[in-house]
Amino acid sequence: MSTPMLEITGVSKAFGGVIANEDISINVPEGSITGLIGPNGSGKTTLFNSVVGYHPIDAGTIKFEGQEISKLRVPEIARLGMLRTFQQTRIYGEMDCVKNMLISMPHRDESLMNIFTNFPPEATEKAESLLEFVGLFSKRYLLAGELSFGQQKLLEFAMALMNEPKILLLDEPTAGINPTLINGIIDRLKRANEQLGITLFVIEHNMRVIMNLAEHIYCLAHGQLLADGPPEELQDNQLVIDAYLGAH
Amino acid sequence: MIDNFLLLFQAPTVAVQTLIDGILIGAILALAAYGMALVWGVMNIINIVQGELVILGGYITLTLANMTGIHPLWTVPIAAVVMYFIGYGIYKIVIHRVVDEDMFISILATFGISIILQQLMDQVFGADIQSADTGFDSWGYLDDAITLSQIHVISLVIVIVLATFLVLYLKRSKMGRAIRATAQDARAARIMGVDTDHVYATTYALNAAICGAAGSLVVMTWIIHPFLGLAYTVRSFLIVIVAGLGNMVGVIIAGLGLGAAEQYASFLIGIEFRVAFVFLLMVVILIWRNILLSKERRYLK
Amino acid sequence: MNNSMIKYGLIGIAGILAPIVFANFQVQLGFLWLMILFALTWDTQGGQMGYNSFGNILFFGLGMYVCAMVQVGLVYDVGVYTAAAGLDSGKLNGEQYLTGLALGMGAAAVVGVAVAALIGSGILGLRGHYFAIGTLGLGIAFGEIFAGWDYVGAGSGLAPPPFPDELDFLGGRNLFFYYIFFALAVIAFFTLKKIYASRFGLALNAIRDDEDKAEAMGLRTVRIKTISWCVSAFFLALAGGPLGMLVGFIDPRETAFAGVTFGIWMVLMAILGGKGTIWGPVIGAAIFHVTQEFFWSFLLGWQRVAMGVLIVVIVVFFPRGIMGWLRDTWPDRFGEKVDESVPQEGAAQ
Numbered sequence: 099m100s101t102p103m104l105e106i107t108g109v110s111k112a113f114g115g116v117i118a119n120e121d122i123s124i125n126v127p128e129g130s131i132t133g134l135i136g137p138n139g140s141g142k143t144t145l146f147n148s149v150v151g152y153h154p155i156d157a158g159t160i161k162f163e164g165q166e167i168s169k170l171r172v173p174e175i176a177r178l179g180m181l182r183t184f185q186q187t188r189i190y191g192e193m194d195c196v197k198n199m200l201i202s203m204p205h206r207d208e209s210l211m212n213i214f215t216n217f218p219p220e221a222t223e224k225a226e227s228l229l230e231f232v233g234l235f236s237k238r239y240l241l242a243g244e245l246s247f248g249q250q251k252l253l254e255f256a257m258a259l260m261n262e263p264k265i266l267l268l269d270e271p272t273a274g275i276n277p278t279l280i281n282g283i284i285d286r287l288k289r290a291n292e293q294l295g296i297t298l299f300v301i302e303h304n305m306r307v308i309m310n311l312a313e314h315i316y317c318l319a320h321g322q323l324l325a326d327g328p329p330e331e332l333q334d335n336q337l338v339i340d341a342y343l344g345a346h
Numbered sequence: 347m348i349d350n351f352l353l354l355f356q357a358p359t360v361a362v363q364t365l366i367d368g369i370l371i372g373a374i375l376a377l378a379a380y381g382m383a384l385v386w387g388v389m390n391i392i393n394i395v396q397g398e399l400v401i402l403g404g405y406i407t408l409t410l411a412n413m414t415g416i417h418p419l420w421t422v423p424i425a426a427v428v429m430y431f432i433g434y435g436i437y438k439i440v441i442h443r444v445v446d447e448d449m450f451i452s453i454l455a456t457f458g459i460s461i462i463l464q465q466l467m468d469q470v471f472g473a474d475i476q477s478a479d480t481g482f483d484s485w486g487y488l489d490d491a492i493t494l495s496q497i498h499v500i501s502l503v504i505v506i507v508l509a510t511f512l513v514l515y516l517k518r519s520k521m522g523r524a525i526r527a528t529a530q531d532a533r534a535a536r537i538m539g540v541d542t543d544h545v546y547a548t549t550y551a552l553n554a555a556i557c558g559a560a561g562s563l564v565v566m567t568w569i570i571h572p573f574l575g576l577a578y579t580v581r582s583f584l585i586v587i588v589a590g591l592g593n594m595v596g597v598i599i600a601g602l603g604l605g606a607a608e609q610y611a612s613f614l615i616g617i618e619f620r621v622a623f624v625f626l627l628m629v630v631i632l633i634w635r636n637i638l639l640s641k642e643r644r645y646l647k
Numbered sequence: 648m649n650n651s652m653i654k655y656g657l658i659g660i661a662g663i664l665a666p667i668v669f670a671n672f673q674v675q676l677g678f679l680w681l682m683i684l685f686a687l688t689w690d691t692q693g694g695q696m697g698y699n700s701f702g703n704i705l706f707f708g709l710g711m712y713v714c715a716m717v718q719v720g721l722v723y724d725v726g727v728y729t730a731a732a733g734l735d736s737g738k739l740n741g742e743q744y745l746t747g748l749a750l751g752m753g754a755a756a757v758v759g760v761a762v763a764a765l766i767g768s769g770i771l772g773l774r775g776h777y778f779a780i781g782t783l784g785l786g787i788a789f790g791e792i793f794a795g796w797d798y799v800g801a802g803s804g805l806a807p808p809p810f811p812d813e814l815d816f817l818g819g820r821n822l823f824f825y826y827i828f829f830a831l832a833v834i835a836f837f838t839l840k841k842i843y844a845s846r847f848g849l850a851l852n853a854i855r856d857d858e859d860k861a862e863a864m865g866l867r868t869v870r871i872k873t874i875s876w877c878v879s880a881f882f883l884a885l886a887g888g889p890l891g892m893l894v895g896f897i898d899p900r901e902t903a904f905a906g907v908t909f910g911i912w913m914v915l916m917a918i919l920g921g922k923g924t925i926w927g928p929v930i931g932a933a934i935f936h937v938t939q940e941f942f943w944s945f946l947l948g949w950q951r952v953a954m955g956v957l958i959v960v961i962v963v964f965f966p967r968g969i970m971g972w973l974r975d976t977w978p979d980r981f982g983e984k985v986d987e988s989v990p991q992e993g994a995a996q
């Protein structure tokens with residue numbers, strides 16, 4: 099296994115009395131698709147928030163390509179090449195899809211000088227081809243806020259790709275999406291991983307999806323790491339089965 | 347400024363006197379601020395016209411005292427009642443249309459009402475600075491080195507009575523419970539059968555009544571003129587952001603604190619900069635709190 | 648020649664000829680361009696970036712004082728000048744007047760931008776209504792500070808030197824300042840139009856639509872917000888000086904830091920025309936200004952009451968503005984449509 103791109107060690111996070119994450123350690127190898135599962139409220143989103151700098155963590159270290167990032171802020175971490183999508187899906191509602199894509203261009207080497215320049219034609223081309231990739235080409239001049247929830251999720255995914263991240267953290271990419279479209283999403287995630295070389299770290303509630311997608315899966319319950327392993331192994335793990343059954 | 351600063355130490359009586367004056371004024375500020383917190387908490391509206399409602403209360407007292415010759419103190423409840431109906435009217439004409447809108451819309455709408463009221467008061471009562479003569483004296487201590495204005499003390503007592511009444515009303519009465527339920531969760535309250543429109547109307551009217559009483563006290567203890575309202579709005583806002591919504595004790599402490607801070611500031615930097623001090627203090631507190639929050643990567647919400 | 652060039656050409660010609668044809672209305676026409684500049688620069692934050700400022704008037708007032716202080720200060724001691732308000736000694740010759748105006752406007756722009764940059768990151772860290780009320784407080788506070796500052800005449804204001812007779816060959820004071828406001832508004836319009844189409848413009852819109860998302864995507868939001876405020880501050884500060892000289896008297900609360908008139912009108916004009924568009928503020932300002940002049944002519948004494956009523960009516964019944972209404976009615980005219988054409992080949996990643 100190659101070097102970990104993201105190395106989470108002993109991370110804890112509490113909100114008042116609620117311990118959302120307790121002593122969590124996870125490795126995401128470069129080029130992999132790694133899964134994160136667990137019942138509702140088990141602390142998956144909180145862990146993502148901690149990793150991308152959304153809130154300070156109480157204990158532990160988070161290393162991205164060997165660099166400690168737990169003291170950095172959200173935009174700084176994003177510019178290093180680690181991006182996340184939101185469980186509730188967030189897009190720029192009053193802008194059309196192309197503009198949503200254009201402003202998602204990488205901001206790494208933006209300076210005071212080029213901030214007032216226009217987008218080069220290549221940017222528009224890339225935006226359009228990525229919109230085609232997720233099947234939104236014909237909708238590209240509609241306001242993003244007018245798209246359906248599923249389409250917004252696809253747009254958010256395309257925006258993330260536009261940003262050319264090294265690693266992408268996806269928070270429930272298939273939640274609320276029409277089941278007939280789910281296979282298409284799995285396919286696109288795999289292609290993004292294989293063709294664009296983006297490492298994926300995916301929270302997923304749908305067991306069938308994550309078993310299909312990930313090479314290695316971590317399972318959280320009540321804020322703690324319960325088990326981890328390849329999908330086949332985890333499928334038969336009694337702890338994981340109990341956690342899921344107990345939650346329902 | 348330096349001289350005045352030194353004076354505070356050389357003559358402790360001056361420092362004490364300033365503190366007392368400030369606290370007595372602060373009590374009235376706290377009253378208006380509590381009304382603002384009520385409207386903010388229940389209706390999610392920042393009522394920019396708050397200050398004009400205070401000033402209008404003052405003019406009601408002035409007019410009644412001048413026309414009928416009764417003592418201004420007796421006009422406090424009358425001002426409150428009249429303002430209750432004015433507040434109810436403002437709600438029915440404008441506010442109910444913006445209650446569920448974006449907060450920016452209601453800020454602008456109440457800003458518009460505040461401009462209307464300013465100009466109407468200017469037309470009707472004139473632009474002069476006015477105050478009501480109560481004929482009260484002062485008590486002197488330490489050979490009159492420290493004086494205690496009687497009307498200030500009386501107004502403090504009135505504020506305490508009103509505050510107690512308000513807290514009891516919100517805790518005990520049926521309407522008070524409906525108001526608190528709406529503040530918690532308007533949709534849930536509606537489902538439970540609370541007529542939220544009526545609750546909003548009453549809350550807004552109640553706030554206007556509170557402002558009316560506060561204004562009545564202001565005109566007796568201090569001065570009013572038609573364009574002084576915004577300063578009271580900002581004072582109320584300042585007190586609320588320091589104390590938080592729905593916290594009567596906090597509002598009173600913050601109000602007294604603001605009164606004292608203002609009094610010291612105008613002693614030190616000059617009375618002409620008093621209003622500037624209040625406004626800048628608000629800006630500084632907002633930014634300061636936001637910076638503290640940003641250490642936890644949050645912001646003022 | 649395309650349509651928009653004809654449109655701009657006609658507006659340009661009208662702008663140049665208007666004060667000559669309607670020579671009695673030069674001041675009102677000059678104010679029209681100032682109002683357009685107000686609405687345009689307010690919309691950079693309020694409409695494009697979603698930060699509803701009630702304090703942009705701060706930069707206008709600051710510019711007005713700085714410009715007048717420089718113009719007076721090049722010849723007299725400002726303190727002595729203001730103390731001797733109204734004396735004949737306050738006259739400048741043509742050269743002094745123009746040099747003072749040019750240097751004054753330059754200094755005003757520098758000070759305006761510097762103040763915006765300095766307080767920007769703090770104030771613009773506030774969001775929503777906290778930002779709105781914070782800026783409101785800031786604008787009023789500055790007015791009060793100048794109203795207490797004896798050096799610049801405190802509450803009784805400052806009278807800039809009168810327009811020298813020897814400069815009458817320029818067409819007189821009113822015409823001279825008319826063209827200054829015309830030029831400033833036109834430059835502001837094209838500058839903003841240009842930057843709204845750039846990366847910067849989209850970044851503003853992204854902050855407006857979802858600032859947390861913009862940060863999560865790596866945008867330098869603090870920098871973008873501050874620059875946006877600096878741009879508005881630049882134009883507002885430039886416009887302040889000429890207005891003080893056109894009116895001939897600077898009252899700290901009524902002319903310079905006029906929060907309850909100019910300060911709130913900016914907001915209203917942009918809303919009336921349509922927030923977040925380039926033409927909305929222009930149209931809103933034009934309609935508002937004409938209405939306002941009518942109020943002054945027919946409702947004297949009550950014009951501000953009418954103004955307050957107008958504010959309430961606009962925000963309660965027309966919060967999306969003219970452009971917003973047009974867009975809601977004919978979205979496809981604004982380019983919002985499904986495009987069934989096939990994407991170009993060979994553009995794939």
Ligand SMILES: Nc1ncnc2c1ncn2[C@@H]1O[C@H](COP(=O)(O)OP(=O)(O)O)[C@@H](O)[C@H]1O
Binds near residue numbers: 118144145
């Ligand atoms: N900002 C917050 N403040 C307080 N509690 C929170 C916050 N975010 C999450 N929590 C709590 O932390 C726990 C884990 O939530 P979350 O990470 O969203 O779970 P998941 O994504 O696995 O469903 C829950 O009990 C939730 O209520």
Ligand SMILES: [Mg+2]
Binds near residue numbers: 142143144185
């Ligand atoms: Mg979650």
